[in-house]
Amino acid sequence: MLKDITLDVPEKRITAIIGPSGCGKTTLLKSINRLTDIVDGVKISGRILVDGINVFDNGVDVTNIRKKMGFIAQMPNPLPMSIYDNVAYGPRIHGVKDKRKLGQIVERCLQTAGLWNEVKNRLTEPASKLSAGQQQRLCLARALAVEPEVLLCDEPTSALDPISAGHIEGQLLALKEDYTIVFVTHVLRQARRLADYVIFLYLGELIEHGPAETIFNQPSDPRTKAYVEGVFG
């Protein structure tokens, strides 16, 4: 349940949505690419503008909206197919048929996600054979393959060991040159490491948002102050 949230997400920066569990971080994130559609009983009012288009407009083609935004889920969720096909799936459904071109896309995206060297000799193996950390990087590669402008990440490292989590964080930092990244986390230290801009939600309400330094060092709301100091959450 989210209410009265109005904000702008800065382009080509990393924006962190923080707040205690159950405050609506993931719901806010999934509203942006309308993944909330596949959950039963969701009621929506308000607007989310991406490139000046309201994603909830009736005339909007939801597949186009989602193509613009890569999504990385909390748990790695490879598709039931080979490593290669996982990355090629997106471009294929959006009309890339040329095998050579697909091969190039797959290689480029796996390299960007920092996975290419580990999988280049076993691209036909099932994606489920990879470790959780590798699977999450595969999901990143898969998201990049449809050439999105925005990356939405829902606690992308929470199911991973610290080393794999470090890999993912490194990739995100490298990717902010080219992508607008919004990520959800409830690990404050992670938000401090990665975020340029911070959104603090509490019980479905937007409490405060602003540049990371301001939020972490001089928060204006007492609830934000208490949260970043670790009093609760």
Next chain:
Amino acid sequence: MDRRKLEENFFKVLMIMSTFIILGGLLSVLIMVLLRGAPALSISMLTQTPKGGYYLGKEGGILNAIVGSLYLAGGATVIAFIISLPTALYLNEYASRSKLASFTRQSLDVLWSIPSIIFGVFGFTIMVYVGMRASLLGGIVALTLLEVPIMIRAMDEVMKMVPLKLKEASYALGATKLETTLNVITRQALPGVVLAILLALGRAIGDAASVLFTAGYSDNIPGSLFDPVASLPLAVFFQLGTPFPEVQQRAYASGFILLVMVLSLSIASRLLTKRFMRYVIK
């Protein structure tokens, strides 16, 4: 020993015993059929149709029933699959919580438990109405009716188990519902889909009552869809009903052939789909 440990052991033994009773039952059926049928098993039984006097213990075989059963069950399974897969996908992906879906599920569950003779009589009534005699086509239609509820409901249950996160992954890439359904749901549910087909096929190939009126019986291999056709379950039934011990033995042998056929179909389909099973997300 303390009570909780005793409890633990007691129930473990109970479960192991139940499993062995089931296995024992299965094995004794197999062994009994094999022992009684073995003397009558021969190459000619598999390669010849009944000659004159076959039912009096003279020479010939039951090739007519073997081929007939494969035609009947094969035809019915193909048609049932063509109807069932889209229905199961529709129930799950497009209409999962609708009234239509729950009504359809309820009806299928009822149909599943209807005795097969009813399907036979139903098929027969329609055939009489359109002036058709007992034939391969009639048998296939009756068996399709028998198979469809099993196939749809079994597929439906497996598709329900496909994790939401897989659909989410596909939708997040901008896939449409159809793309997600065909590329992700069907692949993930494949082992269950194969099982559904086998369950339905197993029921159809072993059923005697629904083909009794609709497919009839014939000592010849049918030349067209409109010829009557024999089937193994009816072959067992008719041969067992004769007063001659040689012919009764052949009934057991026929039963054994039927068992081996179902077993080989099951193993073959597992081998065929193994390549795709690797990709299923656990």
